Amino acid sequence: MSASTIQDVAKASGVSVATVSRVLNNSATVAEATREMVLNTIKQLDYQPNLLGRNLRRTETRLILALLPTIANPFYSRIVKGIEDVAHKNGYNVMLCNTDSTKEREQLYLGLLKNRLADGVILMAPRIEGEELTAISADFPVVQCCEYKEGAKVSLVRIDNYAAARKAAKHLISLGHKKIGIISSHSDFLSILRREEGFRSVLEEAGLPLEDQYLAYGDYSFKSGHRSALALLALKEQPTAIFAISDVMAIGALRALREKGLKVPDDVAVVGFDNISFSSMCDPMLTTVSQPKYDLGCTAMDLLLKTIQGELKEPLEIVLENELVIRESTIRS
Amino acid sequence: MSASTIQDVAKASGVSVATVSRVLNNSATVAEATREMVLNTIKQLDYQPNLLGRNLRRTETRLILALLPTIANPFYSRIVKGIEDVAHKNGYNVMLCNTDSTKEREQLYLGLLKNRLADGVILMAPRIEGEELTAISADFPVVQCCEYKEGAKVSLVRIDNYAAARKAAKHLISLGHKKIGIISSHSDFLSILRREEGFRSVLEEAGLPLEDQYLAYGDYSFKSGHRSALALLALKEQPTAIFAISDVMAIGALRALREKGLKVPDDVAVVGFDNISFSSMCDPMLTTVSQPKYDLGCTAMDLLLKTIQGELKEPLEIVLENELVIRESTIRS
DNA sequence: TTGTATGCGTTATCAC
DNA sequence: GTGATAACGCATACAA
Numbered sequence: 001m002s003a004s005t006i007q008d009v010a011k012a013s014g015v016s017v018a019t020v021s022r023v024l025n026n027s028a029t030v031a032e033a034t035r036e037m038v039l040n041t042i043k044q045l046d047y048q049p050n051l052l053g054r055n056l057r058r059t060e061t062r063l064i065l066a067l068l069p070t071i072a073n074p075f076y077s078r079i080v081k082g083i084e085d086v087a088h089k090n091g092y093n094v095m096l097c098n099t100d101s102t103k104e105r106e107q108l109y110l111g112l113l114k115n116r117l118a119d120g121v122i123l124m125a126p127r128i129e130g131e132e133l134t135a136i137s138a139d140f141p142v143v144q145c146c147e148y149k150e151g152a153k154v155s156l157v158r159i160d161n162y163a164a165a166r167k168a169a170k171h172l173i174s175l176g177h178k179k180i181g182i183i184s185s186h187s188d189f190l191s192i193l194r195r196e197e198g199f200r201s202v203l204e205e206a207g208l209p210l211e212d213q214y215l216a217y218g219d220y221s222f223k224s225g226h227r228s229a230l231a232l233l234a235l236k237e238q239p240t241a242i243f244a245i246s247d248v249m250a251i252g253a254l255r256a257l258r259e260k261g262l263k264v265p266d267d268v269a270v271v272g273f274d275n276i277s278f279s280s281m282c283d284p285m286l287t288t289v290s291q292p293k294y295d296l297g298c299t300a301m302d303l304l305l306k307t308i309q310g311e312l313k314e315p316l317e318i319v320l321e322n323e324l325v326i327r328e329s330t331i332r333s
Numbered sequence: 334m335s336a337s338t339i340q341d342v343a344k345a346s347g348v349s350v351a352t353v354s355r356v357l358n359n360s361a362t363v364a365e366a367t368r369e370m371v372l373n374t375i376k377q378l379d380y381q382p383n384l385l386g387r388n389l390r391r392t393e394t395r396l397i398l399a400l401l402p403t404i405a406n407p408f409y410s411r412i413v414k415g416i417e418d419v420a421h422k423n424g425y426n427v428m429l430c431n432t433d434s435t436k437e438r439e440q441l442y443l444g445l446l447k448n449r450l451a452d453g454v455i456l457m458a459p460r461i462e463g464e465e466l467t468a469i470s471a472d473f474p475v476v477q478c479c480e481y482k483e484g485a486k487v488s489l490v491r492i493d494n495y496a497a498a499r500k501a502a503k504h505l506i507s508l509g510h511k512k513i514g515i516i517s518s519h520s521d522f523l524s525i526l527r528r529e530e531g532f533r534s535v536l537e538e539a540g541l542p543l544e545d546q547y548l549a550y551g552d553y554s555f556k557s558g559h560r561s562a563l564a565l566l567a568l569k570e571q572p573t574a575i576f577a578i579s580d581v582m583a584i585g586a587l588r589a590l591r592e593k594g595l596k597v598p599d600d601v602a603v604v605g606f607d608n609i610s611f612s613s614m615c616d617p618m619l620t621t622v623s624q625p626k627y628d629l630g631c632t633a634m635d636l637l638l639k640t641i642q643g644e645l646k647e648p649l650e651i652v653l654e655n656e657l658v659i660r661e662s663t664i665r666s
Numbered sequence: 667t668t669g670t671a672t673g674c675g676t677t678a679t680c681a682c
Numbered sequence: 683g684t685g686a687t688a689a690c691g692c693a694t695a696c697a698a
Contacts, residue, residue, distance in 0.1 A: 005691060016669045021693055031667060051448040052394075053691030056385040056674050071413060071429065072610070077405035084431060093441070096404065096429035098417060108426070115384040116675095222614050255614050277405070281555050281588050283616045338675055349685045354677055362683060386675030389690050449691095 004045040012041045024049060061119050064094045064304065067109055068124040069101040073220055073248055074276045075293070076124060079145060082297020083122060090305055092119070103127045113140050120304045125189070126152070137315065141307040145300040146291070147189040155307060155315045157300045159322040161191045164289045165198030165243075167324040168271045171287070172241045173206050175330060177269060181214045181232035181239035183225060183249050195245050195273065214239060218249045225252025233260055233268075240268055241330075247272035247279045247288055254282060254329070270329040284328035292320050337378040345374045357382060394452050397427045397637065400442055401457040402434040406553055406581055407609045408626070409457060412478060415630020416455060423638055425452070436460045446473050453637045458522065459485070470648065474640040478633040479624070480522040488640060488648045490633045492655040494524045497622045498531030498576075500657040501604045504620070505574045506539050508663060510602060514547045514565035514572035516558060516582050528578050528606065547572060551582045558585025566593055566601075573601055574663075580605035580612045580621055587615060587662070603662040617661030625653050 006024075010017040015034060022030045023038040041047075055061045064087050068076045080096065087094045095118075099106040106127045113121045113136075120141035126133055130151030136142055137154040144156040172180055180203065184196055196215075203210050216231050218224030225244055229252065232239055244250035250272030254264060262268050264284050272279055275290035299318055306312045327333075339357075343350040348367060355363045356371040374380075388394045397420050401409045413429065420427045428451075432439040439460045446454045446469075453474035459466055463484030469475055470487040477489040505513055513536065517529055529548075536543050549564050551557030558577055562585065565572055577583035583605030587597060595601050597617050605612055608623035632651055639645045660666075 006693095007691080017692080018669060018671095018694080019667085022668090025693075027694095029667060034667080048444070048447040050389075050691050051445065051450045052385055052389040053674090054693075056383075056389055056676090056690090057692045057694085059674070061385075065428075070410065071404040072407060072410035074405060074407060077403065080404060080431065084433075093445070094431075095398075096431070098413065098427075098429070100417075111381070112384065112426070114381040117384045222610055226614075251611075251614055254616070258616055277555055278584075278611060281559075281584055281615075283587075283591055339677095340675080350676080351678085351685060351687090352683085355684085358677080364683060367683080383675050386690090387677075389675080389692090390677045392690070 004047045006047075006049065008045060009038065009041055009047050012045060013038045055116075059116065061117060062092050063118045064092050064301070065097055065109055065113060065118045065121045066094055066124065067097045067099050067106060067121060067126075069099055069220075071096065071098060073246070074278060075246070075248070075274045075291075078293035079124065079297035079300075082294040082299075083145075083301045084297075086298045086301035086305070092305075099125070099127060101125065101127060110136055113142075120308050122300050122304055123154075125187075141304055143300050143304045143307065145296055147187075147191045150188065150190050153315050155303050155312070156317045157296055157303060157320065158191060158317075159291050159296075159320055161194035162198035162201075164273070164291075164322040164324075165195040165245075166202050167322075168243055168273070168289055169199045169202035171324060171326065171330065172243065172269060172271060173202060173208075175241075175269060177239075177241040178208055179214070179237055179239045180208070180210075180241045180243060181216065181229075181235075182210065183216050183218050183228040183232070183242060183244040183253060185220060185245060185249075186217045192245055199243060218244075218246075218252075220246050220248055222248055222252040222255070225249030226256045227252075229253035229256035230260075233257075233262075238268075241270070242268060243271045243273075245273050247274045247276045247286060250286055250288070250329075251278065251282055254284070254286070265328070265330050265332065272329075275325055280327065287327045287330040288325050290323045290325045292322070295320055337380045339380075339382065341378060342371065342374055342380050345378060346371045388449075392449065394450060395425050396451045397425050397634070398430055398442055398446060398451045398454045399427055399457065400430045400432050400439060400454060400459075402432055402553075404429065404431060406579070407611060408579070408581070408607045408624075411626035412457065412630035412633075415627040415632075416478075416634045417630075419631045419634035419638070425638075432458070432460060434458065434460060443469055446475075453641050455633050455637055456487075458520075474637055476633050476637045476640065478629055480520075480524045483521065483523055486648050488636050488645070489650045490629050490636060490653065491524060491650075492624050492629075492653055494527035495531035495534075497606070497624075497655040497657075498528040498578075499535050500655075501576055501606070501622050502532045502535035504657060504659065504663065505576065505602060505604060506535060506541075508574075508602060510572075510574040511541055512547070512570055512572045513541070513543075513574045513576060514549065514562075514568075515543065516549050516551050516561040516565070516575060516577040516586060518553060518578060518582075519550045525578055532576060551577075551579075551585075553579050553581055555581055555585040555588070558582030559589045560585075562586035562589035563593075566590075566595075571601075574603070575601060576604045576606075578606050580607045580609045580619060583619055583621070583662075584611065584615055587617070587619070598661070598663050598665060605662075608658055613660065620660045620663040621658050623656045623658045625655070628653055
């Protein structure tokens with residue numbers, strides 16, 4: 001476990017640490033001869049600058065934290081790709097942190113931000129309260145992506161969840177469905193509430209107000225989608241269509257329907273949300289609301305960079321487009 | 334962007350920084366009265382210790398990096414959960430790093446290890462050469478998990494890939510299949526080569542040596558599985574069974590078969606590898622070789638902790654059990 | 667062009 | 683029990 005420092009390099013090169021530092025940082029004011037010699041001993045000693053020292057001195061880390069509830073939901077993978085691409089292009093590294101959907105772990109990682117271990121954070125499913133988030137955001141660079149909290153005055157990139165859910169509802173209504181179940185989640189994300197509201201609004205306009213029993217709650221897992229669908233199917237009047245606020249849960253619902261011997265879409269139609277890659281691999285392929293995941297990630301990182309560079313006075317909210325992708329789970333091909 | 338330091342706290346409390354530090358680290362030798370007062374001003378100033386300073390001084394970060402090719406493959410999510418659970422239990426944090434399957438990004442993150450920004454690294458799909466990996470491992474704590482490189486003298490947790498693939502092959506042979514295709518990947522992971530070898534060995538023992546044309550290569554994506562399956566189906570003599578070295582690719586193959594109007598398992602049987610959660614959600618449910626993902630993660634982190642604590646003189650290799658899970662894609666239920 | 671000296675924020679070793 | 687102070691490894695203002 002060797003650990004040569006800048007001092008070792010200086011000594012071995014017969015120069016001062018300042019000169020070595022200059023070589024390290026490509027400072028112009030260093031003679032070509034010395035530069036070469038120093039670079040040589042750096043290779044020789046296999047010297048690696050200690051980032052703790054450097055970052056402490058520079059008070060920047062060039063590190064971004066991306067907080068997500070779990071990597072188990074493939075929804076996040078394209079978003080992360082977008083974040084990374086923009087970050088790398090700008091000389092930043094990205095690290096992913098699983099919050100496990102708990103306030104505690106989220107606070108822990110936000111603590112690393114407060115403790116200067118990272119230059120900024122992108123939150124993909126904030127769990128802490130809006131006020132706390134607002135407070136942190138006042139002192140440190142933070143951006144919310146996709147999911148967001150009530151009352152948080154924090155930059156945000158999202159789609160219009162209300163309008164998106166309306167598209168899904170209108171599609172089902174246009175197919176003649178009258179009994180429609182929803183699989184939502186118990187989170188207090190505004191994104192999810194908006195989807196519920198949007199979906200409801202269309203049903204009401206169609207004179208088919210949503211009854212409480214047609215609303216089931218899951219936790220974004222396959223199993224919870226499966227379980228919720230079974231609950232909906234246990235009603236006296238089975239729904240003829242199910243809308244899930246996440247593809248993963250919609251796919252769990254597909255499995256439940258299969259187990260019950262119901263045909264999709266003939267007996268029951270299903271609409272998901274997110275358009276994860278899996279939604280076009282399952283059978284039947286899933287009709288779903290597509291979020292521009294890659295762009296959401298890129299835009300969030302752009303916003304964060306602006307925040308870090310102080311170009312943003314106050315929180316900004318950016319809304320990207322969405323699209324209903326119609327596949328086999330609602331219409332026979 | 335406030336940034337109160339230990340000095341500010343000391344000044345405001347009317348004590349020295351040493352005392353504040355003692356309070357921070359629960360040093361026993363501090364009077365109850367002073368402790369309370371200091372804690373008070375810490376709250377008041379919303380003081381957050383700067384981890385760069387602390388880590389620099391302590392020469393440890395309590396941070397672990399988990400390097401994976403992409404979070405798009407759900408295979409990794411349970412492994413990561415195992416790593417995190419053990420890490421948290423021992424006071425370490427885990428951050429995930431996408432290498433995008435490139436040597437460059439992997440080297441970059443390993444650089445952070447060399448530069449003391451993290452205490453150790455778990456590699457889930459190493460891309461750099463075995464010798465380079467061996468060299469790094471000689472100086473820094475590194476553990477390979479699941480996939481591993483030829484010639485790397487580095488700690489490793491894995492399953493017996495050879496034996497596991499043999500189970501899959503024997504299963505297909507026992508079902509009477511004679512023309513069997515394989516979807517593998519072009520990586521130079523020993524794990525994958527062993528699977529190929531194991532599978533081949535059974536075919537040979539059955540007098541059905543694998544012809545080159547029955548071997549297709551993908552890149553672990555749905556699409557590549559889909560594409561590879563189409564290639565296999567284009568052969569004059571179509572295979573009646575397909576073995577994919579990853580569930581994701583196997584599921585892509587299922588889709589290709591559906592498109593070609595072929596019934597699974599009646600026309601073509603399919604076996605995957607990994608047992609990701611999705612494999613029991615798709616239709617038909619996938620027969621697959623199950624890796625003990627959570628345990629693999631836990632064990633890898635255990636090994637890394639031992640390495641960090643210097644309890645491990647030289648690289649250790651641990652082999653965990655695997656299991657063939659038989660589902661609808663090979664046998665009608 | 668290079669060296670000296672200082673400070674980044676913390677912990678730890680001394681003294682007292 | 684507490685306070686100076688050195689040190690961690692680096693970058694930079696200022697001298698030379």
